[in-house]
Amino acid sequence: MQTKPNERSASVFAQLRFADCSSLFTLPHYRRGVERNTQLRIVYTKPYSVGVAARQPLLDSEMANDGCVHLKEYKSVKGFRTYRLIHAYFVSCTSAEARRRKADSCICSICKKRGPRLHICLHCIYFGCYSGHIQEHAHRKQHLLALDISHGRILCFACDDYVYDSDYENQACEIKEISNRNLGLPHQYKSWEPSLIEQELLLEHPRRKRITHDSTIGLRGLINLGNTCFMNCIVQALTHTPLLRDYFLSDRHVCQFSDRPDHCLVCEVARLFQEFYSGSQEALTLNRLLHLIWTHARHLAGYEQQDAHEFFIATLDVLHRHCTGANANGGDSNSHQCNCIIDQIFTGGLQSDVVCTSCSGVSTTIDPFWDISLDLGTTPATGDTSKVPKSLLDCLERFTRPEHLGSSAKIKCSSCQSYQESTKQLTMKKLPVVASFHLKRFEHSSRFHKKISSFISFPEHLDMTPFMSHRRNNNNNNSDLAASSVADEPYINDNRYSLFAVINHVGTLEAGHYTAYIRQHRDNWFKCDDHIITKANIKDVLNSEGYLLFYHKQFLEYE
């Protein structure tokens, strides 16, 4: 078991091959893709794709010898200018002017139709369709190369096939990016290709782990070190967070503590991921992690029972500080503009609108959040027991409802400059990739402390759209603003989430035990009770009490 972390890291990394490893290697530019695709799965290294010459050999180095000589000659004579112009005007239009020209002129010179498969001659900008007219032109004029308008692929008539050149391909990608930006579309998805170093690593380590449907890889029990179930269940949830797993298994962490790497919690978590996905089934002991947490979050030190939620937040905080290399005790490291992996995955933005009841002036602030704590009891103001939330949706509805602040909490209004009563509303400005909900089951008031064990139903799939700022905000004076923000929204917008981990608490406020349900390989659920892991199904999960709920965004956007 005692291999050096670095060696181990390299070998395990090389053994794991992912389906479209795009999400692994394109961070922080999130691929907007399917969570399913980030699950461990085996695929071939070099994807074929339609439209690329089928004779394309497997490696780029081979291809260099084998590419189309006609295109090479064209490249050496004409360079990229003509190609770029044609591409920017007729394939991926980079401006409104280009689109207008495309609409006007992309018509076959012979049959005056827009297809089938319109091509454009790379030598003289002649338009011809693939039903014979572009071929005719090519043979008559001996113009060997043409560009397919819908896909931007180069057709060589001498080779009688579509041909590939990485330089032209890169140019095409570049233009496509500009075109998408011009239309306000999100970044283009690119499939992963191994870099030179990664190719070497893959060749050096030819052993591959095959992840089958019933594979137990990724499941490890965790030894209870004496009241450490609060830590065990959070570690289970973190190690099964798809995007976090991808980040760590692809070796993305660069330690900020070069002098003392054993001081870094992120390095320890990276090591844990290697352990979890090594294939070993032995239970793990988290003594190093616990020690690091004790060192960096002193309020959690000691052998007492701790709150899993508090531990979760403290862990994120330390991880965030260590990612950015901020001094461990620096305290207020600014999380607003942070781009570390923790913030990229867990940070959302909460909009708070305070509306003055006198002049209807709105003051808006946006605060970052890592999790959302939801009240389960009666509304303190009304005490109406019929309004007790019964589901996660109820809770979220209540969380984002305008709340009257009352006469005892007058706020100075910034527009009418007087102290007035106001209403306050919280809404989601920016959704995090992982939405963590904390059901406030432990009630601490001045009179009593108790646990609320009422059943709160929560769905397997959750759409957060109704709680977004532009949707929820129905202030009259804000309607113009709301309308414009809808228009500014990206064309494709999807706020659906799916459940991937649930943490439960059994017992009382004073003494209890934490267990976790985690999702694995898309739809398999397991119950993690310290060192014991048992198979579960979604029904068990949805019927459980629920203390912390973790949802993962189904579709990821590029940033």
Added chain:
Amino acid sequence: MKEEDVLTAKMIESGELNRWKELLRLRLTECGWRDQVRLLCRDAIKQGNLEEMTVDQLNNEVTPKARQLVPDAVKIELLTKIKTFLQENTLQESQ
């Protein structure tokens, strides 16, 4: 110009055609269609003669199967978008 041509030109000019294309690409990636078709291509290439296989041949072989694999939900979503566009633009014409 025929009305059909006018509308097509409008789709290109407004960039709408491009948006649909990107949306379609995205949906097909999301639902796994892309992976399925990639596998179809792989199989076709393995079975055929690699040296003689051209994109056109691959296209002819894979296209009918690939078309069938497109989920109805994706088709419906795209159709709705196109219909809305057509309705909006023909209405403007008649006004």
